[in-house]
Amino acid sequence: MINLDFKSDTPIYEQIIEQIKYHVMKGNLEAGTIIPSVRKMALELSITPGTVAKAYQELERQGIIETIRGKGTFIALKIEKKPDEEKVEQISKEFQSKIIELKMMGYDEEHIVELIRNLYREMS
Amino acid sequence: MINLDFKSDTPIYEQIIEQIKYHVMKGNLEAGTIIPSVRKMALELSITPGTVAKAYQELERQGIIETIRGKGTFIALKIEKKPDEEKVEQISKEFQSKIIELKMMGYDEEHIVELIRNLYREMS
Amino acid sequence: MINLDFKSDTPIYEQIIEQIKYHVMKGNLEAGTIIPSVRKMALELSITPGTVAKAYQELERQGIIETIRGKGTFIALKIEKKPDEEKVEQISKEFQSKIIELKMMGYDEEHIVELIRNLYREMS
Amino acid sequence: MINLDFKSDTPIYEQIIEQIKYHVMKGNLEAGTIIPSVRKMALELSITPGTVAKAYQELERQGIIETIRGKGTFIALKIEKKPDEEKVEQISKEFQSKIIELKMMGYDEEHIVELIRNLYREMS
């Protein structure tokens, strides 16, 4: 369910966060679903528990999951969709540098938009 | 001409690379133009020359600039636009995770496309 | 395993690159093998870690090694053999000037070919 | 008669040395021929006289040219062909690292020998 790329330069714990978010968004993980414990997940992924814990902590902070003591960790019942301007600002900056790269490789506006649309639809 | 964000988590030398690429692309820096020496740039930005050198070396490796021994560093005469599938693949992955973030904040396809278009046009 | 010539005019970090490539090619270093950490290697060679890091980074850029965050550095699983005309062109130029030197010392075609053959076989 | 590549990583003065040697070897420059003064050569090549002087000095040290005060600089009458083991040793090392590069790109012994033969014959 989760695929890690150890060679990638995005940290393992971020990859976990992204992929859980992805599954939540696609509906693979519905509200209330229990997710594996830190230890189980660590075993499955052959990584150290600390890394999983870090991912879960961040997911909880973002309100994506909820931990109930003695019961386990669950997908949050109501996940708020709040704009968060700061984050959009930051994402924009990151988009910008990627767009520069694409432009330097000859991509024009429509090529890029098409790429984005395809990516968006892949995950719907 | 170059603005550094020391609080950012993208390294200084990468910020330099991005911004020089940006200026080259916008036409602010034409082919053959000399760019400030490693030391001058370091002074201007209040950073150490080594950091500027690292940025310049990477830019040279990418064919954006050319250095002439004892003379200085110049914008390359012909900058190749080559597709480079691997890089597009990698950028796509990074786009994907950003799109997930935006979707979770309630952005739909058209919102995101609009954001991209604005970013693209800003740098034309 | 690695021998540095501090008197040589080829930089330390290039010597490291060359010798690791050499060992990979001879099969002394198989795919997946871990290589000494930046710090250990630096200690062994009595040089500063930064120099080793520079060598490792360049090797990674060339796809010879792969680094896994917090784990260490490994010989890449699949090392592509791609022709790269530009590089061959550059090597040819360098060969050319060396051949001139040898010719001026009286070496004829067969002498040089023999020298090359011996060098090639030494590293098989 | 002399073509400089300012972007190359081999120094200008070495390029001059190599090319003069090349012309001597091919017979374009016969023994006793006068070659341009330091200043003239510097003007022709649009470089600073110091660089030409350095090249001439080294060529004189190697016995390729001779300077006669008040007359000019000439191709030496008798150019000794002496083996010079040290130099061969050094060239071998440089060959070796180039051969490693070629091998890593898939070149086998015969490919390399063929490349060498072609280069040799080009300059005969």
Place this chain on the structure above:
DNA sequence: GTGGTCTAGACCACA
């Protein structure tokens, strides 16, 4: 003056 290399040491994020 230029860039290239190296040192010695620091801080950081990641696993």
Place this chain on the structure above:
DNA sequence: GTGGTCTAGACCACG
């Protein structure tokens, strides 16, 4: 523990 980044300062070859 790992590698990545940055600093401050040195020396060098080149032009």
